[in-house]
Amino acid sequence: MLKGNELKQHKEKLERVNNIIRDIASKTPNITPIVPADQTLFEEFFTKEERHTYGNSWLYITQSAFGIGSEDLGYKYYDGKNLCALSIHPKIEQPDIIMLYWIRPMGEEILPIIIDLAEKIKQKYNVYSYVKKLFSDQYEFLLQHGFRSTTEFPWHSTTHSEDDTYPELIFDREKTKAAIFDSPKRSRLGRILREVRKLGRDNTIEITSVDFQKHAWEIVNHYFTKYSEFASKINISSPFDYYNMIFLDDSRNDNIEKKIMVVNDNPVGFYVLMHDDRMDTTNLYSCITLRQQYKYLTDYFFINMFDTGKTKYINIGGSEDEGIHIFKSKYQPIKEDIMYWATNYFS
Numbered sequence: 001m002l003k004g005n006e007l008k009q010h011k012e013k014l015e016r017v018n019n020i021i022r023d024i025a026s027k028t029p030n031i032t033p034i035v036p037a038d039q040t041l042f043e044e045f046f047t048k049e050e051r052h053t054y055g056n057s058w059l060y061i062t063q064s065a066f067g068i069g070s071e072d073l074g075y076k077y078y079d080g081k082n083l084c085a086l087s088i089h090p091k092i093e094q095p096d097i098i099m100l101y102w103i104r105p106m107g108e109e110i111l112p113i114i115i116d117l118a119e120k121i122k123q124k125y126n127v128y129s130y131v132k133k134l135f136s137d138q139y140e141f142l143l144q145h146g147f148r149s150t151t152e153f154p155w156h157s158t159t160h161s162e163d164d165t166y167p168e169l170i171f172d173r174e175k176t177k178a179a180i181f182d183s184p185k186r187s188r189l190g191r192i193l194r195e196v197r198k199l200g201r202d203n204t205i206e207i208t209s210v211d212f213q214k215h216a217w218e219i220v221n222h223y224f225t226k227y228s229e230f231a232s233k234i235n236i237s238s239p240f241d242y243y244n245m246i247f248l249d250d251s252r253n254d255n256i257e258k259k260i261m262v263v264n265d266n267p268v269g270f271y272v273l274m275h276d277d278r279m280d281t282t283n284l285y286s287c288i289t290l291r292q293q294y295k296y297l298t299d300y301f302f303i304n305m306f307d308t309g310k311t312k313y314i315n316i317g318g319s320e321d322e323g324i325h326i327f328k329s330k331y332q333p334i335k336e337d338i339m340y341w342a343t344n345y346f347s
């Protein structure tokens with residue numbers, strides 16, 4: 001679990017932005033903190049959505065909000081017909097710039113509302129907005145009404161739209177399964193399959209939910225502590241980006257699967273899946289492995305997911321990094337869904 005001093009330091013780091021959004025909420029109708037009971041509200045809106053996206057889940061809209069709001073779940077705009085999650089953070093490379101995040105807007109009138117409120121908030125608080133997880137028509141609407149692409153004001157200099165820098169990848173599970181297990185031995189997938197099978201033969205591997213929170217938190221902290229030792233890119237994430245995903249109580253939701261990967265009695269990875277029965281799609285929200293210890297452990301998980309999954313489709317989300325996108329793409333997606341971000345920051 002999170003140590004008390006770590007929690008205190010994280011809260012103190014976000015005190016300034018929490019004060020800002022608390023004041024915004026106190027003076028802006030329909031903006032309130034997200035509370036656990038709001039999960040039902042968001043799921044009602046997701047159910048109305050005709051278009052599938054990785055962003056249609058409680059896991060997605062709360063994952064980056066830890067430390068924001070009274071329940072560490074962020075804020076929301078809700079007027080009875082329109083809904084959008086909100087979070088707020090200092091910009092990573094320019095912490096004097098405060099960015100308000102409008103996350104997964106839903107409702108027929110939500111975009112004009114965001115345009116109006118984002119401008120008022122910018123003028124009054126000098127706080128700028130990102131609107132994230134947009135379909136192309138929503139994105140174009142915002143561009144026609146004064147917003148700009150995040151390529152002009154990127155979330156980070158190395159990745160303009162966080163995990164939406166590269167598209168969501170959707171797989172036909174049976175087609176990918178066939179591509180893996182029928183692949184020629186000398187092909188890329190054939191070589192990976194051999195290495196994964198060797199990993200399974202040479203080690204005792206168990207997938208378990210026992211002590212998930214304890215082990216997942218230890219794994220994600222170890223992963224980011226050791227990140228610079230095995231990765232050649234800049235680390236712009238932190239364990240707190242995974243806190244809500246790990247610790248929120250989903251025990252009553254049979255569609256959420258949280259498991260630890262244990263190799264030779266040593267927890268070395270975890271994953272979080274959500275099964276969307278209505279869309280016949282499984283969404284992968286996290287797969288963190290200590291791959292410096294077992295090189296093909298992530299591939300082991302992916303192949304097991306394609307082999308044993310129950311839904312027709314699997315969406316493994318977008319990527320913030322080209323290398324991750326290439327890694328995922330080798331499993332031969334049938335579709336790439338580009339999702340967009342827009343901003344009202346103008347230099």
